[in-house]
Amino acid sequence: MGTHANERVFKALADPTRRRILDELRRGARTTGQLCRPFKTSRYAVMKHLGVLERARLVVVRREGRERWNHLNAVPIQQAYERWVKPYEAHWASGLLRLKDHAEAKEEPTTREQGEKMSTTASTKAEYGIARIELEIPISAPRERVWKAMTENVSAWWPKDFYAGSSPRGYYIEPKLGGRMYEDWGDGNGLVWATVIGLDVPNWIHFVGHLAPPYAGPAMNMLRLELKASGKTTVLHLSDTVSGKVDEKARAEMHGGWIALFEKGMKAFIESK
Numbered sequence: 001m002g003t004h005a006n007e008r009v010f011k012a013l014a015d016p017t018r019r020r021i022l023d024e025l026r027r028g029a030r031t032t033g034q035l036c037r038p039f040k041t042s043r044y045a046v047m048k049h050l051g052v053l054e055r056a057r058l059v060v061v062r063r064e065g066r067e068r069w070n071h072l073n074a075v076p077i078q079q080a081y082e083r084w085v086k087p088y089e090a091h092w093a094s095g096l097l098r099l100k101d102h103a104e105a106k107e108e109p110t111t112r113e114q115g116e117k118m119s120t121t122a123s124t125k126a127e128y129g130i131a132r133i134e135l136e137i138p139i140s141a142p143r144e145r146v147w148k149a150m151t152e153n154v155s156a157w158w159p160k161d162f163y164a165g166s167s168p169r170g171y172y173i174e175p176k177l178g179g180r181m182y183e184d185w186g187d188g189n190g191l192v193w194a195t196v197i198g199l200d201v202p203n204w205i206h207f208v209g210h211l212a213p214p215y216a217g218p219a220m221n222m223l224r225l226e227l228k229a230s231g232k233t234t235v236l237h238l239s240d241t242v243s244g245k246v247d248e249k250a251r252a253e254m255h256g257g258w259i260a261l262f263e264k265g266m267k268a269f270i271e272s273k
Helices: 003-014 016-026 032-036 043-055 075-103 111-123 143-151 248-271
Strands: 059-064 067-072 128-139 170-173 180-186 189-200 204-211 219-230 233-245
Touching: 003 016, 003 043, 003 075, 016 032, 016 043, 016 059, 016 067, 032 043, 032 067, 043 059, 059 128, 067 128, 075 128, 075 248, 128 248, 143 219, 143 233, 143 248, 204 233, 233 248
Parallel strands: none
Antiparallel strands: 059 067, 128 233, 170 180, 180 189, 189 204, 204 219, 219 233
């Protein structure tokens, strides 16, 4: 992230109203009207705050008919963390953890208490609904190069801990109608994550996938990856709509997973070349 981008992020996060807006969006996408309700200020003031957040890429806007839907984009926050927090955290993390342990010290739960906790967790009902994730990730490379990495060199940047199989041979995306997004376990075994239902090379590719219960389902997701050239940079627009077993925790995990895959995985791989 460049200096100016950092400044926009820090400026956006400096205002308490903008931080409250991000807290609202962390629970899911909101229309502009829905975002205005919790605030006593005017709609115009909220729109100005949204403009600052949008310029900092902390909010991605998608229009659906006459409605403007605002989505949280946590990528710039992750980048700021990697740049400003992570290099220093080892110096003070151990001390803070000791302080936390001392402040929160209490007796170990009894066997009965542990059993009651496990019983409560096991009986929690799954929540079913729809979640939508929108991300924008700028990549310092031409669009054709990003497309090639995204569709031909996936195994080179796909993180090992994102495979479902224990001994995978690779991860592949077939950029053709009906093509598969899948991991290969060898001997004809593997797991299909999604199927290509539309593409426009090298602009966008659209998938439909099914998540089985062992892999965070049952749910279905519609994933669209779109590349837009912006000067010497290519911006990856990711849109994922998931319907089925979806709660706030699952949505946060999916949001973080996409950031890990395309920000820490693909983007880092491309920009290291």
